Amino acid sequence: DAGITQSPRHKVTETGTPVTLRCHQTENHRYMYWYRQDPGHGLRLIHYSYGVKDTDKGEVSDGYSVSRSKTEDFLLTLESATSSQTSVYFCAISGYRDRAQKALESSTDTQYFGPGTRLTVL
Amino acid sequence: KQEVTQIPAALSVPEGENLVLNCSFTDSAIYNLQWFRQDPGKGLTSLLLIQSSQREQTSGRLNASLDKSSGRSTLYIAASQPGDSATYLCAVLGNGSDNNDMRFGAGTRLTVKP
Numbered sequence: 001d002a003g004i005t006q007s008p009r010h011k012v013t014e015t016g017t018p019v020t021l022r023c024h025q026t027e028n029h030r031y032m033y034w035y036r037q038d039p040g041h042g043l044r045l046i047h048y049s050y051g052v053k054d055t056d057k058g059e060v061s062d063g064y065s066v067s068r069s070k071t072e073d074f075l076l077t078l079e080s081a082t083s084s085q086t087s088v089y090f091c092a093i094s095g096y097r098d099r100a101q102k103a104l105e106s107s108t109d110t111q112y113f114g115p116g117t118r119l120t121v122l
Numbered sequence: 123k124q125e126v127t128q129i130p131a132a133l134s135v136p137e138g139e140n141l142v143l144n145c146s147f148t149d150s151a152i153y154n155l156q157w158f159r160q161d162p163g164k165g166l167t168s169l170l171l172i173q174s175s176q177r178e179q180t181s182g183r184l185n186a187s188l189d190k191s192s193g194r195s196t197l198y199i200a201a202s203q204p205g206d207s208a209t210y211l212c213a214v215l216g217n218g219s220d221n222n223d224m225r226f227g228a229g230t231r232l233t234v235k236p
Contacts, residue, residue: 042126042211110168111156111168113165113167114165
């Protein structure tokens, strides 16, 4: 199994409070992702990172920010949590993908997921 | 915008039966398609990844096929076992120049009865 941990695993907070979730990897993978999973919606990408200090938005990025100051850590921050952000949050990692060499890099496309963080915003 | 649909949403079969899970996607310009397994309260485990140039991938009792032109993929599970009970998700990665937005289906919840 890929070495991915998420903390905390469970959190209950109140509307309007800031929350930071942490994803830590020991695989030295270049790409890291944050998803949320909600009933009926499947997983949706919030933000991703393609290197230290390099991040980009996903499908549902509003209300979230991320930071990646070192390869192994990817932080997801809810500046002011709302009840609509109650969800299960998953971090994922994948290897470097060079589209110019995708035939050689194909084995690194697999995404590996962490165990998830269940966040409840009251 | 890529839309991924999985049918059925839930499936219950007796042990030993062969079964097929379906995944369809609206945009055929994909980079790859991946099948995952998710157990209750757990993260996702990658089962099979099919590159856009491939037609199928096999791992043990699992076989995944890809038909880009029709926007479909199937996951075939042979000789199902109670341990196969889980939710199965398919996910599609687009083929844009800088596209890392993997789109997931909502999943098929499989129950294999002893």
